[in-house]
């Protein structure tokens with residue numbers, strides 16, 4: 093997969109803040125993961141037309157550090173739909189400040205399951221069904 097441009101749909105954008113750092117002043121990997129979870133859930137909730145749960149995260153790779161003030165953008169692409177599950181490839185890119193450098197920092201596959209109000213799995217609705 094080329095790392096010169098993002099893949100997928102822009103689903104979330106935010107700024108890395110001092111509150112998201114660890115004792116060394118670096119941004120927590122867990123914060124980045126939660127942004128990727130949120131960003132990919134936008135796609136999953138839209139496709140499932142409702143509640144979803146994250147069931148697995150595969151191949152999480154941290155390629156570059158994120159620093160305070162970096163603009164973080166999440167891109168998500170649906171790559172597989174099962175009966176109840178959705179596999180979404182997620183990339184996190186940053187625009188460093190003040191240099192303007194644009195680079196991918198993390199990628200992973202998030203798997204979501206469509207769930208009902210009680211948290212039980214449910215089949216994905218047919219495409220085009222109201």
Ligand SMILES: CC(C)(COP(=O)(O)OP(=O)(O)OC[C@H]1O[C@@H](n2cnc3c(N)ncnc32)[C@H](O)[C@@H]1OP(=O)(O)O)[C@@H](O)C(=O)NCCC(=O)NCCS
Nearest residue numbers: 145146147148173174175176177178203205207211212213
């Ligand atoms: C989501 C949940 C309701 C699913 O119920 P379940 O009985 O475990 O579901 P199954 O084992 O039948 O799996 C459901 C689907 O996920 C897929 N799946 C399960 N584990 C998977 C894994 N590790 N990787 C990829 N896909 C997986 C199954 O293949 C199935 O897909 P399909 O219906 O499209 O064929 C249940 O696992 C749950 O509540 N998990 C906790 C979710 C959660 O709290 N997430 C947030 C964590 S903080």
